[in-house]
Amino acid sequence: ALSREMESLIPVIQKLQDVFQMAGLGEAPVDLPQLVVVGSQSAGKSSVLEKIVGRDFLPRGNTIVTRRPLVLQLTNTTVHKMGTDSKEWGEFLHLKGQKFYSFQQIKQEIMKETDRAAGNNCGISSKPINLKIFSPTVLDLTLVDLPGITKVPVGDQPEDIERRIREMAVQYISNKNSIIVAVSPANTDMANSESLKLARQIDPEGHRTLGILTKIDLMDKGTNAWNMLNGKVISLRHGYVGMVNRSQEDIDNGKTVRQAIADETKFFRSHKAYASISHKLGTGFLTQQLNNILVQHIKKVLPSMSAKITQQLAEKEAKLKTLGTPVPKNDKGGVLLQLLLKYSKMFADAIDGKLTNLTQNDLCGGSRISDIFHNVFARSLHKIQPFDDLSDHQIRTAILNATATKPSLFVTEDSFQLLVKRQIARLKTPSVQCSELVYDELRRIAAQCENLMPELNRFPELKGRLSDCTRNLIKGKLEPTKAMIANLINIELAYIKTTHPNFISSSKAMAHAKSQASQGNESRQKELLANLTDTLNSITVAGDDKLPPVPPVLRSQDISNYDKGMSETRIIKTLIKSYFDIVQKIIKDSVPKAVMHFLVQGCRNSIQGELVKHLYKSQFFEGLMAEEEEARKEREDLERMIAVLQKCVKILKVIKDLGM
DSSP states (O other): HHHHHHHHHHHHHHHHHHHHHHTTSOOOOOOOOOEEEBBBBTSSSSHHHHHHTTTSSSSSOOOOOOOOOEEEEEEETTTTOSSSSOOOEEEEEGGTTOEOHHHHHHHHHHHHHHHHHOOSSSSSOOOOEEEEETTSSSOEEEEEOOOOBBBBBTTTTEEEHHHHHHHHHHHHHHHHHEEEEEETTTTTOOOOOOHHHHHHHHHHHOOOOEEEEEEEEGGOEEEEEEEEHSSSOOOOTTTTTEEOOOOOHHHHOOOOOHHHHHHHHHHHOOOOOTTHHHHGGGGHHHHHHHHHHHHHHHHHHHHHHHHHHHHHHHHHHHHHHHHHHOOOOHHHHHHHHHHHHHHHHHHHHHTTTTTSSSOOOOOTHHHHHHHHIIIIHHHHHHHHOOTTOOOOOHHHHHHHHHHHOOOOOOOHHHHHHHHHHHHHHHHHHHHHHHHHHHHHHHHHHHHHHHHHHGGGOHHHHHHHHHHHHHHHHHHHHHHHHHHHHHHHHHHHOOOOOOOTTTTTHHHHHHHHHHHHHHHHOHHHHHHHHHHHHHHHHTTSSTTTTTTOOOOOOOGGGGOOHHHHHHHHHHHHHHHHHHHHHHHHHHHHHHHHHHHIIIIIHHHHHHHHHHHHHOOOOOOHHHHHTTOOOOOOOOHHHHHHHHHHHHHHHHHHHHHHHTOO
């Protein structure tokens, strides 16, 4: 069963790695399960990888030689029925289709590709090299070999080389779907192991870390690594595997990797400290252990990884849909017209209440305009009372001024008209403000419609011109609306129709005034009469032939005949209230109608024609449909990402079809 899982799972991940790398994505859309090999310079990482492959294929030297991440994919040719012979070969992703049957040539190509990106004087690069090795003697594995952690910069290396390498390592091992393979030399203090310190920084509990102890044969005499191998020093979930590397002398003498593996097995079986656990040490066990860990880890993370890929594909496709397809050169006019018609319909639907996707939480569109009419405007109008800023003294003054030199027997109509017109004129300000509020609301609707058309973001020139044209239309309709509202008020001021059926009659007004007089405050009347008497008594006549001088300022309360004045004031107030209420109701009813006809319906019914008239011109097509560079680049990135994710979905479908 494990062999069948190995045949399917690890190659699937390798294919996903190839897809991401070939796509040239800055960042993979999902974190793939992989084994990440970390360790200090000269810890023996290269020797470990060569023993896993069974061939000498990695560059060697006294300074740092692994200067770029090496993504190493191992594929068993027998398991995958890729040939019955014992041929082994390598393939580089940057040289697709080219096979390397010489491992010496593979080593040279790694050095050449490293120099190409990182220079030839010990520089480093985070861009990975992807190498596949096909052999009947390897187990399916995917490993990432990272540059060794170094302390002192050499050659072209920057002063902060240690920090850069650590950051590169952290970037890889922070992937929660990765297994950390921490390589440490056994002949040094484990507490100072750079790889284990780095692993514990990211994986403090050691749940996804496997330790490899190299150079066990080089430990001081009388010491051994038994406690370290059994987790007595630093515990790791996946434990430790001991290794014996080739020495430089072995390499110089031509000792092959496979000879070294045989000698390693012999060493552990014959060593008294390791003989009992020799079946858990060495290259053979390490390779099998890495394969088992990777397969089990892939099985664990595959469902969530598959779901994430599917989710990202749906999101990217939805995003691409909003960006639309590139506009053909010969169809720019047609696309422009479609956008103008769509925007016009959306604007009209928002006013009519048919555009339900504006918002789900509050009023929008036409309903806000209705609220302005029936709540904001109506309440403001009702707050204006017929006698605001109009005192009884002012009313009495107006009556006396209207009678002039003619003694009045009845209340003059002139004073009534003068006073009621003054109060009616006060209705103009809130009426005009009503139209301005609706104007603001129409502009708000226009902005919301723009936001509901993300495709406009592709064409910044069109979006700006469309916005300007709509604003100009709304503003152009506002002035006639204000003029009409002013005329409504002026109409009421021009002719005071006292024959209106709802206007109180003179007899009823006098009866109402008489009723109010009977309920008046008699003490207040006596006080006023006493004041008038004192005023008259204070006037002295200088001679029988002279009259007292007229006061420079003469007020209504200085005039005698108090009772008659109060009665006339009450009658005028009754008439003013009656007529003001009539006009107030008329204005409350007619202003919303005027605003709807001249402003709201005016904009709604003419927006399509205005946009087509001003924007749909052949000389504008090229400029208006010029796509923003960012939108074009974003579409290209999305298309590339979607192609990658679609390939991933097809690759993962193999797993589902096998029921794994």
